[in-house]
Amino acid sequence: MDVLTENFSLYGEGFLGTLELTLYASALALVLGFVMAAFRVAPVGSFRVFGTVWVTILRNTPLTLLFFAVMLGLPRFGLVLPFELFAVLALGCYTSAFICEALRSGINTVPVGQGEAARSLGMSFTQSLGAVVLPQAFRSVIPPIGSTLIALAKNSAIAGAFSVTELLGTYKTLSELGYNIIWTFVWIAVGYLIITLSISAVFNVMEKRWGVAR
Amino acid sequence: MTVDPLIELRGVNKHYGTLHVLQGIDLTVGRGEVVVVIGPSGSGKSTLCRAMNRLESIESGEIRIDGRPLPEEGKDLARLRAEVGMVFQSFNLFAHKTVLANVSLAQIKVRGRKREEADRRSRELLDRVGLAAHAEKYPAQLSGGQQQRVAIARALAMDPKALLFDEPTSALDPEMINEVLDVMRQLARDGMTMVVVTHEMGFARSAAHRVVFMADGRILEDRAPEEFFTAPRSERAKDFLSKILSH
Numbered sequence: 001m002d003v004l005t006e007n008f009s010l011y012g013e014g015f016l017g018t019l020e021l022t023l024y025a026s027a028l029a030l031v032l033g034f035v036m037a038a039f040r041v042a043p044v045g046s047f048r049v050f051g052t053v054w055v056t057i058l059r060n061t062p063l064t065l066l067f068f069a070v071m072l073g074l075p076r077f078g079l080v081l082p083f084e085l086f087a088v089l090a091l092g093c094y095t096s097a098f099i100c101e102a103l104r105s106g107i108n109t110v111p112v113g114q115g116e117a118a119r120s121l122g123m124s125f126t127q128s129l130g131a132v133v134l135p136q137a138f139r140s141v142i143p144p145i146g147s148t149l150i151a152l153a154k155n156s157a158i159a160g161a162f163s164v165t166e167l168l169g170t171y172k173t174l175s176e177l178g179y180n181i182i183w184t185f186v187w188i189a190v191g192y193l194i195i196t197l198s199i200s201a202v203f204n205v206m207e208k209r210w211g212v213a214r
Numbered sequence: 215m216t217v218d219p220l221i222e223l224r225g226v227n228k229h230y231g232t233l234h235v236l237q238g239i240d241l242t243v244g245r246g247e248v249v250v251v252i253g254p255s256g257s258g259k260s261t262l263c264r265a266m267n268r269l270e271s272i273e274s275g276e277i278r279i280d281g282r283p284l285p286e287e288g289k290d291l292a293r294l295r296a297e298v299g300m301v302f303q304s305f306n307l308f309a310h311k312t313v314l315a316n317v318s319l320a321q322i323k324v325r326g327r328k329r330e331e332a333d334r335r336s337r338e339l340l341d342r343v344g345l346a347a348h349a350e351k352y353p354a355q356l357s358g359g360q361q362q363r364v365a366i367a368r369a370l371a372m373d374p375k376a377l378l379f380d381e382p383t384s385a386l387d388p389e390m391i392n393e394v395l396d397v398m399r400q401l402a403r404d405g406m407t408m409v410v411v412t413h414e415m416g417f418a419r420s421a422a423h424r425v426v427f428m429a430d431g432r433i434l435e436d437r438a439p440e441e442f443f444t445a446p447r448s449e450r451a452k453d454f455l456s457k458i459l460s461h
Contacts, residue, residue, distance in 0.1 A: 043287060111304075111306075113302060113304050113306035114306060114308060114309070116269055116300075116302070116306060117300075117302065117306035117307070117308070117365075117368075118308075118320075119269070119292070119295060120267055120269060120295055120298075120299070120300035120302075120369075121295070121296060121299075121319075121320035121324060121368070121369070121372055122292045122293060122294075122295045122296025122297075122320060122324040122372060123292065123320055123323055123324055124289065124292050127323050127324075131319060131323060132308050132319075135310050136308075136309060136310050139310075
């Protein structure tokens with residue numbers, strides 16, 4: 001218990017760091033995932049190719065490798081940003097590939113006739129996707145998107161290795177100060193649980209409200 | 215009769231893999247005309263119907279709507295589709311929207327009408343198909359016949375020049391078929407241009423100006439209903455009619 005009370009501000013900073021990474025990267029992942037899913041079902045071939053390449057590369061690259069690529073690669077092209085921002089970029093882009101696929105599987109659960117009916121009324125691709133297909137797809141993708149964002153929260157720990165302030169990274173300081181490593185990790189785990197269980201709770205509420213009724 | 219052509223097909227061809235599903239189709243539908251397309255399943259009649267608003271692409275030939283060639287895709291195609299309504303076998307009402315919203319959606323999105331204006335028009339049309347009382351329900355709460363009547367109202371809401379019906383009663387219980395056919399008969403009397411793919415011979419006899427008989431991707435007969443039903447020319451049509459009219 002001492003380890004928490006005596007280092008509350010350190011834990012607090014780490015917790016806030018992880019929370020921020022999770023929030024910003026989730027927002028980026030949701031937006032990019034949405035765009036890529038639209039690309040992957042678009043009637044224009046080059047969009048579909050772009051979406052497929054995006055998903056293939058990001059989903060199949062180890063996240064740590066992606067962090068290295070962003071943190072060490074982008075500055076070589078003259079793009080120098082704070083490490084926190086690089087971390088949000090890496091996490092957000094990586095997770096967007098999974099969001100995209102979850103959304104696409106949701107789109108595929110909507111009967112083809114729904115889109116055909118929308119198009120037969122003169123609605124454009126974006127209109128039929130936005131007003132008819134996605135609202136119905138959305139209901140079935142709430143659970144998998146929740147899981148993906150929980151994974152993102154935990155994946156944010158990798159940022160600690162790139163000197164971004166986040167929750168897991170606090171253990172280094174604490175173990176140097178000689179605290180019991182078990183209790184150090186217990187309180188770190190509690191911090192992650194607060195974030196991940198909150199995400200679960202939000203998605204449970206969403207599922208109750210909008211999920212597919214059975 | 216001199217026809218003012220609204221839908222024209224010239225030499226239309228389409229394959230599904232090795233199956234030549236539309237073989238050099240020529241067909242003209244005049245303004246205000248009701249054309250019923252019949253034929254055995256797999257004859258290409260549904261594909262023909264869907265090709266007319268390009269839900270199915272074609273490989274060669276030309277389709278013109280009101281004198282203009284059917285655009286390949288994009289905004290022009292969307293604009294043209296709004297002019298040609300379509301009613302599907304499986305209704306395809308938007309499952310997440312109320313009956314009223316189903317009829318209003320495209321009026322707002324495509325025609326740019328205000329919601330109140332669109333809803334007023336939708337209620338008029340729902341009243342016309344006898345469903346004004348169901349405006350606030352969701353499609354799943356309606357019977358098949360009611361859903362199909364909503365689908366017709368939804369297509370009418372765009373003020374289309376023509377309506378395509380792709381087996382509109384084939385998914386319905388027998389007792390619901392007539393409520394849909396009655397709406398279609400009324401539309402025909404009001405002078406709507408209609409292409410109807412159906413197995414309802416009674417409707418073909420009573421409402422059609424012309425019957426088109428298709429088999430194996432070709433149009434074999436294209437004649438007035440009385441002539442067709444009493445004296446079919448092709449063997450294929452005689453065979454088809456003997457099978458469906460004998461019971």
